Amino acid sequence: MTQPWILVTGNGAFGTSASRTELRYAANPSSAVAHALDGEVIADHHVVGRSLDWREHPEEALIPLLRNGGPPAAVVSCGVFSGRSTVTVERTAVNVQDFQFDEDGRRPCGEPLYPDGPAAYLSTLPIKAMTAAMRAAGVPALISNSASTHGCNAVMYTALHLAGLHDLPSRCGFVHLPDTPEHVARIGHNGPSMDLSLQTTALRAGLAAIVSHPTDIRVPANEWEW
Numbered sequence: 001m002t003q004p005w006i007l008v009t010g011n012g013a014f015g016t017s018a019s020r021t022e023l024r025y026a027a028n029p030s031s032a033v034a035h036a037l038d039g040e041v042i043a044d045h046h047v048v049g050r051s052l053d054w055r056e057h058p059e060e061a062l063i064p065l066l067r068n069g070g071p072p073a074a075v076v077s078c079g080v081f082s083g084r085s086t087v088t089v090e091r092t093a094v095n096v097q098d099f100q101f102d103e104d105g106r107r108p109c110g111e112p113l114y115p116d117g118p119a120a121y122l123s124t125l126p127i128k129a130m131t132a133a134m135r136a137a138g139v140p141a142l143i144s145n146s147a148s149t150h151g152c153n154a155v156m157y158t159a160l161h162l163a164g165l166h167d168l169p170s171r172c173g174f175v176h177l178p179d180t181p182e183h184v185a186r187i188g189h190n191g192p193s194m195d196l197s198l199q200t201t202a203l204r205a206g207l208a209a210i211v212s213h214p215t216d217i218r219v220p221a222n223e224w225e226w
Contacts, residue, residue, distance in 0.1 A: 005046040006207055007065055007072040007170075010034035011079045011151060029180045029196060030078035036200045043211035045073060052077075057113070058151075058158040071168040074125065074210050075159045078203065079152035081176040085192035087134055087202045088144035089127045090174040093157035094120045113157050121160040123173030126209060126216035130175075133209035139202040140194075147174055175206065 010031030031051035038049030048068065054061040066072070081088065095112045127143055134141035147153040156174035163170050178194040 003041075003046045004044065004073045005048055005069075006042070006074045006076065006210070007068075008034045008037050008047055008049045008203065008207070009052050009062075009065070009075070009077045009155070010049070011052055011077075011155065029080050029183070029199065030177050032196055033078055033177065033200050033203055036196070037203060037207075040204070042204060042207045045207070045211055047207065048072070052155065058155045059162065062155070062158055062162060066162060066166075066168065066170070071170050073170065074207075075163070075170050075172040076125065076203070076207065076210070077152075077155045077159055077172075077174045079155070079174070079176055080179060081148070081152070082179050083191050084144075084176060084178050085194075086140040086142050086178065087194070087199065088142050088176040089123075089125070089131050089134075089206070090147040090152075090156060090176060091123055091127055091143055091145050092120055093123075093147050093153050093160060093174065095157060097154060113154055114161055117157075117161055121157055121164075123156070124160065124163070124171040125173035126213040127173065128219055129209040129213040129217045130206040132217065132219075133205040134202040137201050137205040139198055139205070141202060144176060147176070152176065171210065175203065177202075 010033055011028045034049035034051060037047045040047045050065055052061040095114060095117045097111050097113055131141045131143055147156050152174060159172040163172050177199045178192055180196055181193040184191055184193040
């Protein structure tokens, strides 16, 4: 791929064994957002949007995508975080898998993603610039300091680890998205939600901010915390 490009990923279905109904997703809204952005050109960068399907380790899904005609300028992975009312741009991924419930017969309980990997990685995306751009586009957005210890954290950590391991120039990070109104209505829950079109607007603004900000903006961190 000769044109510079950005990889946007969404997660697949999960939570079929979760005891809390709000954590069961037959369809993941983050994949819908990734597919909505697929093929767009944002700030002269081609966007490739894909849904990740992995069982044992996110590496099995990410490596083929990172080899798609040269490394992307950025990898922006997305997932849903039930109960959060805003789009949240993640700062940190930790080398821990500690699942809330069984996934495909697996329930890691404190195991590392990479036994020889560092304890944590910081996002290499301009997280404050992205958050500011999302808010300027009219979407509630905040920075989060924890991607949790489930699949979303695993994807973020793996992308950052692979970029470092293979000396890729790709900047990597993660964005958590709220539930959709349809999901909340279907389960009869009283939690927050956000329409998919608004979530897509947030990601579109965030991608443009990545291109226009080689380094992040300097604003006090507590201005953005949730």
